[in-house]
Amino acid sequence: MAGELLLELQAVSHVFADGSRGLDGCSLGIRRGSRNALLGANGSGKTTLLLHLNGLLQPSAGCIRIDDCALDYSRSGLTALRRRVGLVFQNPERQLFSASVFEDVSFGPLNLGLDETGVRARVAQALAAVGMAEQAERPVHHLSFGQKKRVCIAGVLAMQPELLLLDEPMAGLDSGMQDELLRILDDLSARGISIVLATHDVDFAYRWADHIHLLAGGRCSASFAASELPQQAATLRAAGQALPAVVQLHRSLVARGVLPAAPVPGSIPQLLAVLAETPAGEPNLDETPSARQRSAT
């Protein structure tokens, strides 16, 4: 059911072979059907966390639960987990290994033991979802970076996961490709797929996510609804993040009496739309500090 806890990290720590700490007592929950952004500075533990969520890394201490059952790290347990949880790496070169797009995307469904018709149907559906249906026969090494990224997403979608993990999916994409990827993510979340993505981009996290999890020093320093982000300036600062540009700009326009304090727009396009409806030279003074000051006198 939407909103139930799907995955939970309970005080998870991970110590790498060289003694570095990737996670240090990290606790957070992922709700079914939700869009989650992991936000944090370089080295805060985002990638390490994603690698734990599909069992590529195991906790040195603490526990990860899916549907309230501890992850099963046996061979069959991991196979079952990876059917449910798909990970798209930051670097597509790390994920793609077949000669053609079709071969690459069909690898997962073939391993599920589906027959040829079933595999073809899954591949066609996954490639269509990322706008790569026309490129199925192309050699992977001829594709651009953004196209490779789409093929990686298709490879994971072909497994029909419940939870999609993406490590900095926008990195290296031009703005057109970023918009396309946003559309793909919107489609997936409309179909009920839960999404967790790692990002450095607080503006994107604010615009896109339902829930934001702040990572600092290998632990989750705060989890909150994205709509609460404007009230989290101090928490963000402590994790090395600034408020989104749209929130800063909106505050500045409120202080000048141009816009009302509420609602806070979710993105620059939304802010511009509100501004376009505000007549020039006639600032909307309702609920602005200057309006409050005047009514107090």
Ligand SMILES: Nc1ncnc2c1ncn2[C@@H]1O[C@H](COP(=O)(O)OP(=O)(O)OP(=O)(O)O)[C@@H](O)[C@H]1O
């Ligand atoms: N294979 C590894 N061996 C040793 N230490 C590692 C390894 N992978 C990550 N670390 C360490 O774990 C910590 C968390 O790294 P991680 O890659 O999870 O951070 P991140 O938040 O994804 O950073 P970035 O924003 O740079 O991608 C860092 O201190 C890093 O040096």
Ligand SMILES: [Mg+2]
């Ligand atoms: Mg990383």
